[in-house]
Amino acid sequence: MEEKKQATIVDVAKAAGVSVATVSRVVNGNYPVKRETQEKVKAAINSLNYVPNVQARELNTRKSTTIGVVVPGLHNMFFAEVIDGIEEAVRQIGFSFLLNCAKNDPKQESQAINALVARNVSGIIVISPNTKNIKESFYEKLVERVPLVFINGYHRINGVSYVGNDEQLGCKTALDYLQGLGHKRILFVRGDNSDSYDIKEETYRQVMTEDSNTAEAYIVNIGEGNGVDTVDATMAVLVKKLPQLKPTAIFCCNDLMAVGALNACKRLRLSVPQDISIMGYDNIALSRLVEPKLTTMDQNMFQLGESAAKLLIETIRGGKSKRILLDNVLVVRDTTGEVSR
């Protein structure tokens, strides 16, 4: 109980009657050691309950087996699933990771990253890096010091790796699908301040103007798109807009908004998908939990995290930075159907 300090390699060496070097060798198994000596050492390790001090090891070898992960927050299930993927990949190669939340605050983000650097992480994954920090070339300097992978960052920085989804293509796929069902009046629902929304809006404009030019009025911004209140905010806005705009389908930039749209329809006694179709984006767990289940574009968050982790490790081991773009796949469930006539 009384802070009995941990056994060190010296203690083990003493107990086994060998040198510290020998202990180190059997622990790491990187040099030949005679059978019997091994036994003795292992016995000593067990009886002393010895656990090698990774900090000391890494200080010495100037390597590090922990990486840093910076995320806007855990409230959004999207991020939780990404982290799940990172965890899986990281664990498999014996690395650990330090987690930090930046809360969409550029200062908090850069502080978190400095703390990570001080702790000697061998690389950092940043999910949705803050635009302000990017602008101020914070990351340009950082990447000269430590390997960096962005998940869902939309700006190129020399030397920074990048994993993301082809949201442009994904969005087009979704819209094409809706049009294929006969929908002409498609409402576009987005949130504030995200390159992701901008990309989708641009795609929407391209796709829609080919057929119609009503697009402008059909683009609605519901404010903060990733918060706890996104669902309710979306519902509130759509309860007003829907009766006047009378779309036959709603494309939402993420599943939270889509659930909000679904709830709005319930309020208005519009039945989905008979009266109106709803399409989400992301395929977070929530999309399968509501009734009816959401049709959505799968961003495969787990794979996003997994790829990012693998890419980072690769870079740490000397690989060059690169970009990986995953394809989104359409998941048809119960909120979309042929346009009613």
Next chain:
Amino acid sequence: MEEKKQATIVDVAKAAGVSVATVSRVVNGNYPVKRETQEKVKAAINSLNYVPNVQARELNTRKSTTIGVVVPGLHNMFFAEVIDGIEEAVRQIGFSFLLNCAKNDPKQESQAINALVARNVSGIIVISPNTKNIKESFYEKLVERVPLVFINGYHRINGVSYVGNDEQLGCKTALDYLQGLGHKRILFVRGDNSDSYDIKEETYRQVMTEDSNTAEAYIVNIGEGNGVDTVDATMAVLVKKLPQLKPTAIFCCNDLMAVGALNACKRLRLSVPQDISIMGYDNIALSRLVEPKLTTMDQNMFQLGESAAKLLIETIRGGKSKRILLDNVLVVRDTTGEVSR
């Protein structure tokens, strides 16, 4: 780009024309240093972009400012919210944390913990510690080496701190509320293998037998209670049970099950809460996102995490282990109402 190795304290000392001791002093501000010398050192630090190596510092001082967190997984939003609370508390005092997922696997859990110990964490928070590991006194030995806090662990271990909810009282509150609304036939929905469910079931039995003795048939187990499929599994089971049992209310051991119950009612065209009341437990974000919004018991996960982190830090600094029991509070929303007659 080329692995330009970090500046060390020696580099700074050289650049500033002082000794390493002096640099150390201005960095840590723990000993007096003349004004001008400070300036010189700070200038050197800036120009060299020096960041103190925490690993080396901690090796030397035998202290550590990182803690470990072990969680069953991130799929369940419950855990994500707890971690959010931990993150907040930990960051405020300048600590960091390593995150590990144990996936409900006792071996993975103990491995994760060993990795944490090797990395010299100053304490560990375990969320829902695995019963098997507890039985095998894994934790009893561990706590002699490093401070431990359990969140939602239901077994006392000497020296281990504990933060949890008074689920017994919470459950009784919920049931009383339902009975106050006039409900007699209350279905009890639980999952497999969790002390949490056992406690609630026991409470249910006590409360119910006072009035009726139909309890037995009204207890239904839907299997895995925290997975991605919990909602659907619950729905499937209840779609069968509801017509035969005809309860007027359903008490669910967590919100996932409650959403499943809600979906089952939709399928059966039972309207909630007019035909039947549904009560969840936890108050995860999801409970506010469905329509109608769930009435539930708030476990305040954020506070759970925050308290655990603070308690751990306290213990690390020499405090004695203790138990904290938070009170759950009833959150009345839209899925419960007076029994219909």
Next chain:
DNA sequence: CTGTTAGCGCCTTCAT
């Protein structure tokens, strides 16, 4: 095969 030794980057007496 095994032992000896020199650091890794930093903090901390102990002198000055």
Next chain:
DNA sequence: ATGAAGGCGCTAACAG
């Protein structure tokens, strides 16, 4: 107020 030197626990040559 500052510098010199020892050591935290470990690994990696270098000898034997």
